[in-house]
Amino acid sequence: MSDSSFLPDDIQDEQHTEQHSALKNYISEDIRRLILILIISGLIGLGIGHFILFIALGLMFFFALQFRSLYLVNQWISQHSNEPPPELSGIWSALLFNVYRAQRRERTLQAEMVGLIDRAQSSLMALEEAVVLIDEEHCLEWWNPASERLLGLKLGDRRRQVLTILRNPEFIKYFNHVEDHPNGLILQSTLQEGRFIQVKITRFGYESRLLVAYDVTHIRKLEQMRKDFVDNISHELRTPLTVLSGYIETLSDNDDMPQRWRRAFDQMHQQARRMNALVNDLLLLSRLENESSKSKNQIVNMAELMNQLFDDAQGYNTEFGHSVHLNLESHNDIIGSDIELASAFGNLVTNAIKYTPNNGDITISWQDRGDVSIFSVQDTGIGISPEHIPRLTERFYRVDSGRSRETGGTGLGLAIVKHVLAQHEAHLEIESQEQMGSTFKAVFPKHRLQPPE
The missing domain is CATH 3.30.450.20 (PAS domain)
Known part of the structure; x- marks a missing residue:
């Protein structure tokens, strides 16, 4: 690509006009030289009575000059192209000028490229x-x-x-x-x-x-320290929480408790349950991380698991009044861990029930899509804004912290789902619109499926 290709069209047109004009001038110079030689040769031929012979000699002389120019051009290109071109006239002068300009531009570009490569290598070396x-x-x-x-x-x-x-x-x-x-x-x-x-x-x-x-050794050490801390603190919290929950529950069952204290004990009992759920989720996450390398090769009967999830959803749904539907289309089972899959799928079903206003619709499905099978939970709930969807599986990430406190969420449910699916080489897809409901899909690859016999 020539340098002029980056210029505006009107400037390029001017350059082309100038080039054509200059080329015409060089050709005119050669034509004038040829005419001059023929006139001189013709006059000499007329003077001595050999007009045709001297015209032929004049033409031969003109072509000899052209062959000499061609020889000089060839010598310069093959041996001295780094030096300024020889002084020639006519069309050969135009040719030499264009070749010399192109070579000089090419050398400039090569020097810039070499410099750029040197700088890039120096940066990479550092x-x-x-x-x-x-x-x-x-x-x-x-x-x-x-x-x-x-x-x-x-x-x-x-x-x-x-x-x-x-x-x-x-x-x-x-x-x-x-x-x-x-x-x-x-x-x-x-x-x-x-x-x-x-x-x-x-x-x-x-x-x-x-x-x-x-x-990444330092990052791995920090990550291990975090895992150890969460694991240890969760175990340490479990015992005192159990003791506190026991005493609170015992005192709450006392019929002689003054009414003004009963509400306080009910709140303490509720918060103790929530704290216990958080500790259990942290312990489950820690176990999933520590057992990530263990093989999960059980044949999980999806028909039984889906019916179990449906029954559990019906029991949990009592206070919400949703219409819960079961859609079992695939006959494939999953190669994995039944306990972990039941926990992950249960989290998705529970979330759909909790975050859907009363008297909504919940659909639990197990379907085939090409070579993969999909477990999905679809609801008619409040939906999720698009900017929150990429971060939903982060630990403790909350779209609305106030709403999570009301529903008793720990902020770890989807993080657990993500870990379980990753260990089964599956992934989570989320489709949602505000006030239009959400669909959470767990997509399992072909090699994790067990077709029916």
Whole structure:
């Protein structure tokens, strides 16, 4: 693309007009030279009586000059193109000028590109994160110094297959199926015990890859400290809460209690129950996190589980008056943990009942959609504003804290659902509009389904 392609149309038209005008002038100069040579040759030929011969000699002389110019142009292009072009006239002068200008512009662009590449490489060399370029044949092409510290790469590894150097089975699986891990992969370092590396691979070009890795040991330690703290504090709170709840319940059953104290004890009992539910949810989350690597290979009978969820929903629905419907279309079962799935699905059903105004409609479904099967809970409740949906599965995130206090929610229900589904290689989809109800879908992949015999 020429430099002029970025200019306005009227300026480009002016440039083209000038170029055509200059080219016409150069051609006119060659034509005038040819006419002058022919006139001189013709006059000499007329003087000595050999007009045709001297006209032919004049033409030969003109073409000899052109061949000489062509020779000089060829010599300059092949040997001295970095130097200014030779002084020529006519069309050859225009050709040399355009070639010289194009070469000079190309050298300028190359110098700028080399400078840009040098700056980019200098920046990458200074990064604490490892950056590795892998070519289309999966060989190491370039890496920065941090890659040697984090991944153990050496100078002699250049042009070697990356999978012969980084041989962790999880990494090999990730490398061959990058799209299955959009957030990358955390690996334990082979260079230093207790060190963890986050690896992220991005495809570009035909089959080339960019690998970025960074140390997440500190983050892992903080996360483990958080898990330990939540686990320990939850266990420590459980005993005193049980004692308090027992005494409060005993005192509340006393018929001789003055009426002015009864309301206070009812509130204490309600808050103790809520605190106990929070502790139980925290313990469940902690257990899910600690057992994330355990296999879940039970065959969960979905027909039985769906009927159990429907019966539980009918019992919980007594004070709300909703119409609860069961839609059982799929015959597939799930390979997983029946206790965890019942807890996750129960959370979704309970939320739908709690956050739907009285006399609403709740539909619990188990359906097939192509190669996947979907557990869904649809309600006609208050709905959720779009900006809240991406954060609903965060711990303790509340769309409306006042409403959550009224319903007794702990803020951990959807976080538990997210963990359970992740451990079953499933995911949660949420569709909702304010005042139009919500639909929560748990989507299970084909390899997690057990077709009917």
